[in-house]
Amino acid sequence: MLKSLAALGLRYSSNAKLPHGQQLSNVTKICFSPLPEVSKWLVPVQVQYIENGKTKMCDIFKVHDSVSIVLYxxxxxxxxFVRQFRPAVYYGLIINNxxxxxxxxxxLIQYPYELGMTLESCAGMVDKDKSLAEIAREEVFEECGYDVSVDRIEEVMNYRSGVGSxxxxxxxxxxEVTDADKVNSGGGVEDELIEVVELSLDEAKKMVQQGAINNSPPSCLMGLLWFFANKAPANA
Ligand SMILES: Nc1ncnc2c1ncn2[C@@H]1O[C@H](COP(=O)(O)OP(=O)(O)O[C@H]2O[C@H](CO)[C@@H](O)[C@H](O)[C@H]2O)[C@@H](O)[C@H]1O
Structure with missing residues (x-):
């Protein structure tokens, strides 16, 4: 089971031949520890409420809002797409063991880090005082290397993720981008190690076929379904 999931993590890797400047992720140590009392990224909160006269509670955490971009x-x-090591996915996959x-x-022999490699739409958190479309534009540039103006970025939909947590x-x-818009190899900024992956429409369609098993977040798969319903060429 774990082996086949590791194969899933390796799927769509472009192997050795990455564009100049892009680095392939290679994780050599992983350990877990309890969350420190103060985290820069997650703020845990308990919500207490009374519903139909019954007192209830829900433990939640606040995270940044985000943008994602279906890029064609x-x-x-x-x-x-972007491919990267996601510690949360790795943890979720192995912790029940x-x-x-x-x-x-x-x-890492028993639990290869590739278990935590995901294929996602280009995405980023909203952590600066800019319009969402501008943040989307920056993520397309930083992660995927395409330089496009904000007016070429079309709003699709807004939704809530992690509704239980x-x-x-x-x-x-x-x-929509063209080869002429590609100005660098992408790969992210600072410590990010992001691999840009291009899939044909046939390959991408397999990700949302009945019975598909993905390491991809629902937002990426929903974006694909939206693309095939609204934007894909008629012959796709
Ligand atoms: N919990 C955490 N602990 C430590 N460092 C952290 C962290 N969260 C973010 N970071 C740091 O912030 C950097 C920037 O993150 P991004 O803005 O690229 O968002 P990301 O793509 O991770 O998730 C975006 O895309 C995914 C997929 O759509 C969404 O789930 C997500 O909400 C959205 O922000 C990460 O590379 C990491 O260094």
Missing amino acids: NISRQKLI FRELPKEDID SGAKQAMYYC
Whole structure:
């Protein structure tokens, strides 16, 4: 089971041949520890409420809102994705194999880090005072290397993710790019190690076929369904 999931993590990797400047993720140590009392990224809160006279509670955490962009290269009819190591996905996949939080480093032979590699739409958190479309434009540039103006970024829909735990808002956008818009290899900024992956429409369609197993977030798959329903060429 775990082996086949690791294969899923490796799927769509472009292997050795990455565009100049892009680095392939190689994780060599993983360990888990309880969340510190103060986290820059997650703020845990308990909500207490009375519903139909019954007192209830819900433990939640606040995270940043975010944007995601369905990116379509019309020069080559390819959908553009990003592939990266996601610690949360890795943790979610392996933690049920342990009775309690392991104190030692995780055995990466038994639990390869590739389990936590995901294929996602280009996305980013809303952590600056800019319009959502401008943040989307920046993510397309930083993660995927396409330089487009904000007016080419089309708003698709807004929705809430993690409704049981965070309820954070995500705004989805759509953008068509051409090879002429590609100005660098992408790959993210600062510590990010993001691989740009291009899929043909046939390959991308397999991700949303009945029975598909993905490491991708629902927002990416929903973006694909939206694309095939609204934007894909008639012959796709
Ligand atoms: N919990 C955490 N702990 C430590 N460092 C953290 C962190 N969260 C973010 N970071 C840091 O912030 C950086 C920037 O994150 P991004 O803005 O690229 O959002 P990301 O793509 O991770 O998730 C975006 O895309 C995914 C997929 O759509 C959405 O789920 C998500 O809400 C959205 O922000 C990360 O590379 C990391 O260094």
